[in-house]
Amino acid sequence: MDFKALVENRHEYAKAWKAKTGGKVLGWFEPYFPEEVAYAAGVLPVRVLAKHEPDDVSDKWIYASCYPVRDMVNQFLKGRYDYMDGLVNVEGCQWMYNAFEVAVNNKRKPDLFDHYFFLPDHTDAPTSKHVTRSELNVFKGKMEEWTGKKITDADLDKAIEVYNKNRLLLKQISELRRMEKPVIHGAEMMNIVLADQVMDKAEMNEILEKFIPELEAREPGKDRIRLMLIGSETFDTELEELVEALGGDVVVDELDNGTGYYWNNIIPQKDRLMAIGLKYLGRPKNPIKDNNWRRRPQHIFELAEDYNVDGALVVKQIYCHLHGTDNYAVWKILRERYIPYHFFERDMLLPVEDTTLRLESFMNMLKPGINHLAGWHKVFGED
């Protein structure tokens, strides 16, 4: 299955889905969006993804901001997302909120449904779950009003089942990356997760169920330097592909729209909304939600251990204030646990020469005894 093509054809997919089902498409921005509720209403939740495109119209509306957000605004203003019937944003990154707000305010689609979901940044308070449940209830009401469909417990159960199954399948694939010679590399994995965020989960589940046996039958890959990717969300696989071209592999990531998207599941309980709320409050923290007790650094360390990484790439989008303030704790734990890392800022477009220089040097630095780096060991090593 060509998952990259699924990501690239996401607009056509959503349009075809609408034509086939007559349903509504709801665009979402923030990784903490509880898709299950929208899905239970018969709506197709589609993640708004940024892409490489010259940004020529957003400047009138926004200034600064990370490139993905600028690009999202650019795409909205150019009508790329006109097929979306509604937009929802969750309390999170302010730049992302701005993209949401501009998409609504520019009135390109006057009848666009919009909703803002407040999921506490302070996720640890005993009251946080009540807030989340209350917000879920409000959102459920909005969905019912918008679609004219009453969301029953059975609808919620079905949605939870489909989403839980989906996350389990993704995790199943992720587990294969723990092999010494993984049968799936970082770029392909990231494309799967990105495709997952723009497709009907029931359909995606069928695809994944067929794909996993194919994957398990693959010949093991060659020895590669095992890297972990930490940092701002990315919406393409350019970096992973470059790593692979240079003999490495991103065997695990700690991105909001990577492992963070499928890491934990909903534990069913009678109060369905509370069950959904607890899943989102308890998912691997992104920086804005990790502002009380530090949970993210430890999670990063555990991923690094579990996936046996040689080193980490800490990559921040320029103007990403969340990772720009969180990296102190991330660098600190990586240093304390002796995990080599290389930090750099990225933009939407990854400069190939510059990034190759970094990656190549960093990976050469990681290789003990360095066999494939011409001559280095002869001079610097044991000879």
Next chain:
Amino acid sequence: MATKQLWETRPLEFWNKAKELRAGWQKSIESVENVVGQGNCMWASAFPAVTVIEDNPVGAMMQNKNEPYARKARLASEIRGWGREICGYQGNCWGGQFLGYIEDGTPWPRRRMVVPMPCVCDQHAKRGQQARDFENMPQWMADMVIYPGPFDEERNEALLEHKIYCSLRPINDVERIFGQRFSEDRMKEIMEGNKLVREYAKEITYLMAQTIPSPLSVKDLYSVYTIGGLTKVDPEATVAFWKMVRDEVKWRADNHIAAVGNERFRWIEAHPPSWHYMKYYRYMEEYGAICLGSQYAHMMGGAPEFKPDGSIGVRENSQYPDGTEMSTREDIIRVSQGKEARSLNAFKIDEYIRRDAIVEFAKIMQADGALLAIWRHGVGCTLTRKEQGMYLKEAGVNVMHYEGSQPGDRTDLDEKRLLDQLDTWMQGLGFRRQVN
């Protein structure tokens, strides 16, 4: 258009008192070694031995007074993981913690607890964490509750309870950890004092808005407006000071004493100015242009708005009525938070409730123009700026944008270029500079 003197001007009499209070505050934060907090926490002043330090003014002052030190502090932050495009307030202030010394070389005063200001801006929400990560001190997080659109009773209930919890928790914890007693009576006095200050501040806003020539420029207001708020001094002294300011501004308004003697052009801003380069206010005054401030500058008295009858009032802020019973600690905190969980300060009104609120503000201030800074390194103080500019232009207000890093970081502010832009703007509107 010539810009000659039109009205009488006089120096401000409250100036010296403001300097004295500010100097006292500066001294207090440099010398306090014991119990120091950080963040937007009115409750903290109701503990006898807690001194509150807000990192915004600390960071801004660092850039204003000692550029090499502020730059070093930001570098210290950058090399430890903070982005180089992170807000200067934080970079300066917490970079100082990394350096381990303050501007004069004396050791960095150790903070004993940290209360990060919740998400008025994402970077604010994140900033206090480093203090705890670095020195292992108690930290309490809260939420700045927000959602767009009108008040929603259904949403409000859980959100308000969450907010109350987030305020009560640190009070109880400080008692437990530090063995200090929170004084409910003191808290009530502080709330009463705050209410008075708000009234005075609101009146000052009206006087600036309604009087031509304006009795006060925002440059003058900025010299005092943090007193009692971001720079916490004795609550009684705060009330007395704000009364003094209000009285003087009223007297000046009644007697047509102008802040700018040749006032011909009234302009507004959005959010904070470049604290390290306030000269541009004086530069504009040479064109007869007076700055009336921003919604940010006037938030102390509550955001002004036109009432349905056309008068100017304060935006509904859901305060509890006077005399609401406050018999328990929870009652007191509840009253202090108001009935609406959402934060109704200027930032949030702009971003979440009504982005075009700035147009109304411009009209209230009788503004001819707006100079809107766009800060590359400040998410909270940049977010809506371009959109606001569009709405203002549509409403017939002249708009000029200029770029910089952040109000507490001069890195990207090209001062000459800013002045060039102001010349182009003013001269394009037919004004000529009158250099004394």
Next chain:
Amino acid sequence: MVQKFGKWPESCWTSDKIDWKAAKAITAGVDLGTGSAQCAIFCDGELFGWSNLRVGASFKQIAEEVIIHAVGNSGLTADKIGVIGATGFARDNAAYATKKLDEVHCHAKGARYMYGPSVTTVVDLGGQTMKAIRLYEWDRVRDIAINDKCATGQGRNIEQMCELLQVPITEIGEKSLDVKGDPEPVSTTCYNFARTETMGQFRPEFRAEPLTENEVYATHMLAVAWRMLGAIGKMQPLDPGEIMVYEDLGFTGGLAKNPGITKRIEKELRVTALTSEYDPMLAGAIGAALLA
């Protein structure tokens, strides 16, 4: 001829004492950068020749020329050199290369050759990238930090400023040090901002004295140095609690010859950089030759 203010003079040298025909092993390294290209040739471990040229329109052409200049009139030709390592931005243009090597390791190796085995911090100030390299006491790279986007921390920035200000690159550094104290730097996050800000500083300030010419240079040099300090500081210590010391510091690359930058970095790091008899621009090529 139009004066090129922003370029370092070209140079080359070939040994008249070493007989390459008698050498058992001849190795060469070429460093094809964005602004300049270098070649270093070794005969049995002895430096036989080197060249340092400006890069013109064609990388392919310069790749040929650096070798030709390094061999001089000795009669040695590229096809007789057994091993040639190529590094730098344009290394793929060295069709004759037998090995392609990353710049970081080449500069590290070159610095150890030039400054001796004690060097543990290498700062390469190149035309397009700035690399800070931390070495173990033994021959391994321990950490690297490379400048992020924005040309302020790049050699190209200085070249362009020299052209704009009409001051030779060989002089701007010294001149910038001839000030009473450093004024505030220009922008360190945007080269365009830095450039316009620098140009604006020749004009009188509103209610303040204008800067002198040397102070204007200083504002720009300080900005470049500051951007570089951001990368140098990011190198992590081996032990989390270790305080980084930079005593054994070696500069490589073109900017290393600009005291306006190096002295300011040394001042902040409180060290004096190591010195070498070699042109610091040769480090990459020397390293490539030794590692090839």
